[in-house]
Amino acid sequence: MHPAHVIYALDLFGVGVFAVSGALAAGRKRMDIFGVVVLGLVTALGGGTLRDVLLDSGPVFWIENPVYLLVAAGFSLLTFFAVRIITAHRKGLFISDAFGLAIFTALGTSTALITTESNSVAMVMGVMTGTAGGMMRDVLCAEVPLVLRREIYATAALCGAFVYVLLNGLGVQATPCIIFSTIITLTIRLAAIHWGFALPIFQAADMDNSD
Amino acid sequence: MHPAHVIYALDLFGVGVFAVSGALAAGRKRMDIFGVVVLGLVTALGGGTLRDVLLDSGPVFWIENPVYLLVAAGFSLLTFFAVRIITAHRKGLFISDAFGLAIFTALGTSTALITTESNSVAMVMGVMTGTAGGMMRDVLCAEVPLVLRREIYATAALCGAFVYVLLNGLGVQATPCIIFSTIITLTIRLAAIHWGFALPIFQAADMDNSD
Amino acid sequence: MHPAHVIYALDLFGVGVFAVSGALAAGRKRMDIFGVVVLGLVTALGGGTLRDVLLDSGPVFWIENPVYLLVAAGFSLLTFFAVRIITAHRKGLFISDAFGLAIFTALGTSTALITTESNSVAMVMGVMTGTAGGMMRDVLCAEVPLVLRREIYATAALCGAFVYVLLNGLGVQATPCIIFSTIITLTIRLAAIHWGFALPIFQAADMDNSD
Structure with a gap:
């Protein structure tokens, strides 16, 4: 298989997994079928949409290629009906979600580096592509x-x-960069799921400013 | 009257009605006059703004034509003062809102078909134009x-x-497409208000995933 | 010092102050270090980002000039660690925040007038540049x-x-417009902080519409 096909397949896989995650969140809030599809679409397509809008590189990716839209809508609908029959396994979902996060982050960083030469901007765009869809999902769930x-x-x-x-700066081609980046994100995220790592929490003695 | 004038008048009517809806939502949250105007503007202009940003077709519509901005701000202010005198009728508001939804959806679909040839994208953009303003209003109300x-x-x-x-695919011109689309949305929405239809809710035996 | 340098310095000062405000809000919600940085970035860069996206004038400002991104991230991280040592003074924060609001509003209005000739659009863009970052911060805090x-x-x-x-319409150059506008916003805001002014609240006899 050509690397571009592998990446496209992984990208669609990420869209499907994130759509399931959004649809399940909608279910927890007792939304109707429309709400489930909207949450699925927002979670799956939100990060990449924000990236394309901020980079200002023409219509967003799912307008250019509606396959993304159809995959996201299809998996959301499937989730809506499937939960009546099968029970979702928490851990299975977390692992699938980790794949989505890893591939979206790598592809987001890759896309950003077409427009910008700044490594810090590219990293922010990569992390945003991976995480903004889930943030929009949670905001819509209040x-x-x-x-x-x-x-x-x-x-x-x-x-x-x-x-x-780092690899890009060393002159490595895009495809190996995407593969290594995906593996790193995936490994750290799966290790965190397995061993339950957490970051330090903001700690303040006595704060109550309010603006 | 020329069809374009009818459509423009309906569009401004939709903006005014949605501004009232946003201003009333702000009132329920006990916002100040600035909050009322912001909620009115967001509700009235949010859907079309998101559409224009995603299609990446130049500055958004109310920057091109500030009349939309002034109508939305005017109706928000009017609502702020009018509620002290007259009591809003729930049903009257629902019916006005249905007109806004119907015309915004038809015009959103129409605008999207200038940029994209995908019917599924155009439908998503149409529904988004009709509903995203109300969603932003509710998000700002937490x-x-x-x-x-x-x-x-x-x-x-x-x-x-x-x-x-469907009509567009059959080669029908934009104006009759807009009129028929508006009538369909309006009829279904008004019927739903009158008879109280509802969609099935997401139903899961025992779900509590959390990512 | 050249006026452009003064304005750039003030702009970066506003970014830093707003980043602190976002990081402190994240602290009140007990977010982890990543959440603190995201809230800092969103608060500091959100308003200008929305302005650039709506005006559709190329990639947003912090993609063009990553210094803004680094300043916002740096101040967020600094806040995360500093609150363990020093207690933030509410009034000091409000006053710093007023500077950020004033300079962002003036620069937002100035940027908008490059694209649009409409004074009402420019004013909306100015107020939005000054306030939208704080609104996004609060939405992310639910x-x-x-x-x-x-x-x-x-x-x-x-x-x-x-x-x-007003000054722009009278033919005054951009730099004095920015300076006067900043002073006006700052004076009114500081007076409001000092004497505790408030706007009238939305008042309705008996409202409970829900759409």
């Missing part, structure tokens, strides 16, 4: 985004994005 | 968007957008 | 934005933006 409060999630993405810009 | 939880609201918009792309 | 509920905050920005378009 909750503080989980990503901001918990575990080595975004940090795994940050490490993956860092490896990408 | 609530789960009503559209995601309740009734035949977005589904009415989806049917209207579907009729638009 | 709270109704403070700006919409409280005090002469956005109103100070509106007065500053009004003074800008």
Whole structure:
């Protein structure tokens, strides 16, 4: 298989997994079928959409290629009906979600480096592509985004994005950069799920400013 | 009257109605006059703004034509003062809101078909134009968007957008497409208000994944 | 010092102050270090990002010039560690925040007038540049934005933006417009902090519409 096909397949896999994650979140809030599809679409397509809008590189990716839209909508609908029959395994979902995070972060970093030469901007765009969809999902559920409060999630993405810009700076081609970056994010995230790592929490003696 | 003038008048009517809806939501949260105007602007202009940003077709519509901005701000201010004198009728508001939804969906689908040839993308953009303003309003009120939880609201918009792309595919001109699409959305939405239809809710035996 | 350097320095000062405000808000929600940096970035860069996206004038400012990104990330991290040692003074923060609001509003209005000739659009863009970052911060904290509920905050920005378009309409150059606009916003905001002004709240006899 050609590397570009592998990456495209992984990208669609990430879209499907994130759509399931969004649809399940909608279910926890007792949304109707429309709400489930909207949450699925937002979670799956939100990060990449924000990336394309900020980079200002023409219409967003799912307008250019509606296959992404159809995959996200299809998996959301499937989830809506499947949960009546099968029970979702928490750990299975976390592992699938880790694949989505890893590939989205690598591809987001890759896309950003077409427009910008700044490594810090590319890393921010990569992490954002991987995490913003889940943040939008949580905002629509009127909750503080989980990503901001918990575990080595975004940090795994940050490490993956860092490896990408490091290899890219050494003159490595895009495909191996994407593969290594994905492996790094995935390994750290899976290790965090397995051993339950967490980052230090903000600690202040006595704070109550309010603006 | 020229069809373009009818459509422009309907569009401004939709903006005014949605501004009232946003201003009233702000009132329920006891916001100040600035909050009322912001909620009115976001509700009235949010959907079309998101559409223009995603299609990447130059500055958004209310920057091109500030009349939209002035109408939205005017109706928000009017609502702020009017509620001290007159009591809003729930049903009257729902019916006005249905007009806004119907015309915004038809015009959103129409605008999207200038940029994209994909019917599924155009339908998503149409529904988004009709519903995203209300979703942003609810997010700013720190609530789960009503559209995601309740009734035949977005589904009415989806049917209207579907009729638009169907007629468009058959070679029908833009103006009759807009008129038929608007009538379909409006009829379904008004019927739903009158008889209290609702969509099936997401149902899962025992779910508590959390990512 | 050249006026452009003064403005650039003030702009970076505003970014730093807003990053501190976002990082402290994240602390109140007990976010981890990643959440603190995200809230800092969103608060500091959110308003200008929204302005650039809506005006559709190429990649957003912090992609063009990553110094903004680094300053915002640096101040967020600094806040994360500093709060363990020093207690933030509420009033000191409010006053710093007022400087950020004033300079962001003036620069937002100035940037908008490059694209649009409409004074009302430019004023909206100015107020949005000054306040949207704080609104995004509050939405990510799952709270109704403070700006919409409280005090002469956005109103100070509106007065500053009004003074800008007034002077601009009289043919005054950009630099004095920015300086006067900043002083007006700052004065009104500091007076409001000192004497505790507030705007009238939305008042309705008996409202409970829900759409």
